[in-house]
Amino acid sequence: MIDWVNVFLREIKSFSKDNVWIFFVLLFCLWVVYFTWKWDISSILWIFLANFLWNLFIMTMQNYYTNWKNKLWAINQLCSVIIFTLLSLYWFFFENQSQYLIWQIMYILSAWKVFVFYNFWKDFSFLNEKTFIFINFILFTLFILYISNVWFHILQGVWFSLITTGLVSVKDKVKYWLNVYWIWALTAWSLWGVVLSYLSWSLDWIAFGYFLLTWTVFVFYLKLLPKYLNLYNKNK
Numbered sequence: 001m002i003d004w005v006n007v008f009l010r011e012i013k014s015f016s017k018d019n020v021w022i023f024f025v026l027l028f029c030l031w032v033v034y035f036t037w038k039w040d041i042s043s044i045l046w047i048f049l050a051n052f053l054w055n056l057f058i059m060t061m062q063n064y065y066t067n068w069k070n071k072l073w074a075i076n077q078l079c080s081v082i083i084f085t086l087l088s089l090y091w092f093f094f095e096n097q098s099q100y101l102i103w104q105i106m107y108i109l110s111a112w113k114v115f116v117f118y119n120f121w122k123d124f125s126f127l128n129e130k131t132f133i134f135i136n137f138i139l140f141t142l143f144i145l146y147i148s149n150v151w152f153h154i155l156q157g158v159w160f161s162l163i164t165t166g167l168v169s170v171k172d173k174v175k176y177w178l179n180v181y182w183i184w185a186l187t188a189w190s191l192w193g194v195v196l197s198y199l200s201w202s203l204d205w206i207a208f209g210y211f212l213l214t215w216t217v218f219v220f221y222l223k224l225l226p227k228y229l230n231l232y233n234k235n236k
Helices: 002-018 021-036 041-066 070-094 101-120 129-147 151-167 172-199 205-223 225-234
Strands: none
Touching: 002 041, 021 205, 041 070, 041 205, 070 101, 101 129, 101 151, 129 151, 151 172, 172 205, 172 225, 205 225
């Protein structure tokens, strides 16, 4: 455990040097929240910190995956899922938003499969792309029937179905492109939430902070785009 923490701290240091601009964006966002919002600042900061850690784990997870460090990639994926599950529970109990919590079933299953395989070399082969498509179809149907039929919630359901299926894919390109699509969709959706709140004369700084965080991850994935375009051209 101590070895993993040391490796993770080294990765954060290396990642920070290569992506120092991210922290300026985060500081700017914190400044905006602190000086313009009159609500409970402690809740905002806790949510912001959780989102930051979640995004950091996703970016380091991709770094590990790109460099074939599968054991560390699996650990970071599990950590990101734990954080996102806690955020989903918060949104469910305190913000009355249940559209996130149902998809955590698939995130947990995908993270558990990868973590056990690369750390204990036990393969749950029944958790594969076909199984995930089937389970996602059932969850998607239940989601529309009993949770929400709002169009952007349905779009979120499509995004989560795609990304959780991609997380158990053994194809590198499939995993990357689904991650890019997912992060782009989250960024666009967060920006749309900011625009709507602005038009209603009540700017939502949590949505604004979430937009900046997902945007930084999207830029990170775009930096990997040349590599995956080269892979695509080589396989033609």
